[in-house]
Every structure is written in structure tokens, then in C-alpha cells.
Amino acid sequence: MVFCVEDDSSIRELVVYTLRNTGFEAEGFSDSTELFLALSNQVPELILLDIMLPGMDGIEILKRLKNNKATKDVPVIMLTAKGTEYDKVIGLDNGADDYVTKPFGMMELISRVKAVLRRVKPKEHSGQIACGDIALNAEKHLVTAAGKQIQLTLKEFEVLRYLMENKGTVLSRDVLLERIWGYDFDGETRTVDVHLRTLRQKLGDSGQNIETIRGVGYLIKEN
Numbered sequence: 001m002v003f004c005v006e007d008d009s010s011i012r013e014l015v016v017y018t019l020r021n022t023g024f025e026a027e028g029f030s031d032s033t034e035l036f037l038a039l040s041n042q043v044p045e046l047i048l049l050d051i052m053l054p055g056m057d058g059i060e061i062l063k064r065l066k067n068n069k070a071t072k073d074v075p076v077i078m079l080t081a082k083g084t085e086y087d088k089v090i091g092l093d094n095g096a097d098d099y100v101t102k103p104f105g106m107m108e109l110i111s112r113v114k115a116v117l118r119r120v121k122p123k124e125h126s127g128q129i130a131c132g133d134i135a136l137n138a139e140k141h142l143v144t145a146a147g148k149q150i151q152l153t154l155k156e157f158e159v160l161r162y163l164m165e166n167k168g169t170v171l172s173r174d175v176l177l178e179r180i181w182g183y184d185f186d187g188e189t190r191t192v193d194v195h196l197r198t199l200r201q202k203l204g205d206s207g208q209n210i211e212t213i214r215g216v217g218y219l220i221k222e223n
Helices: 009-020 032-039 058-066 085-093 106-120 154-165 173-181 190-209
Strands: 002-005 026-029 046-050 076-080 098-101 128-131 134-137 142-145 210-213 217-220
Touching (some): 002 032, 009 106, 046 058, 046 106, 076 106, 085 190, 106 154, 106 173, 134 190, 154 173, 154 190, 173 190
Parallel strands (some): 002 026
Antiparallel strands (some): 128 134, 134 142, 210 217
């Protein structure tokens, strides 16, 4: 089940219609009141959440979802007319799993939904990886930098893990986009840059281990 929270009825109805016609169960809601009423009866696999809503906006709804034990692990894709990097980072820092800027194509949206659902499925991958003073335990979903535990979003964790699994290798933005987000989307390599920027900030001084290779992509140092 996918919940779509969007106050524009034409967009909401089109999204729900497209989801249902591509194999998903879906329900639409116009505001936070309708959403939380539905959540009291059913927890969905994923929530599509508009930022600009009447009453409680999407960011406040996202915070409530992530602070609730019953819904904290439900992946959320933000739907927003705001295209600035600041707005995207605010959503990501508050636990959003992805964002789609309006206007968007329905097939692009479906690809995003499928990619997020693939990423949140449990993976049989355990063990610890270390690069310099950064340590990552995939089984426990735990990251430490200089001995300090670091809280990362799901995508930040997956980006870091992929870099560490390929330490010393330059990974292009296109490769990261395909491997982590699960799709090719021309012109959206900024998604990778935004996540690498917030990842480095969270790692503090240890973030210097991640190098930008101008015009190519990123790598994490072997030592």
C-alpha cells in the first residue's frame, strides 16, 4: 500500500490512478488530518508526501512520522514544487528517503517508488568495513567516525557503504545514481552531490576521506 498526501486533487488522483495501474495498492489524502486518521488503521509500505499542504506542512508531517515508533521506518518520498537545494536538504535531514520536484512525469515517479522499496528491503549483507577512522557495520546499520556514532539516513548509509566497498576506486555520479537510487535519470546527478555534501558534514573531519574527483565522481581513500 502506498499513501499519497497531496492537496491538489488533480495531481493526487493522477498519482493514485498511475500507482494502481502499475501494480500498487494506493490511497490519496488531502492533508495531515486525513493521513493520520488512515495511519491509525493501516501503516503503508511507502508515503508520497507533498511539502506545501494546508495546515500542517509536509516537513512537520515528516517529523511526526519519524518520531512515531509505528511509522519511523516507513520510507517517504517528498513531492515538492520547491526546487532549491536548501529545501531538498531540509527534507533529507529530517528523514526523507527521496524527493521529486514538480512538475514530474508519472513514470519517473513510479521508478522512484520502486527504487526506494527495493532499497528498504532487508539485505543479506553483514560484517564490518573500515576506511581510515570510519567504520561501517552493515548488519547493525551502524556507522562510527573517529569512534563517534553517526546517524545517517538510509541513502547516506547506502552511499557510504558502496564507496567503502569500492574504496580506492573512483565512482562516477551516474554509477552511484544507478546503484543507490536504482534508476537512470538524465540531469539528476545533483541528487548524488547533495547526499555527498550532507554525508561529509555528518562525518565531520572524517568526511575528508571522501574525495571529489572533478568532472568524474567520488572515491573514498583506502587508508
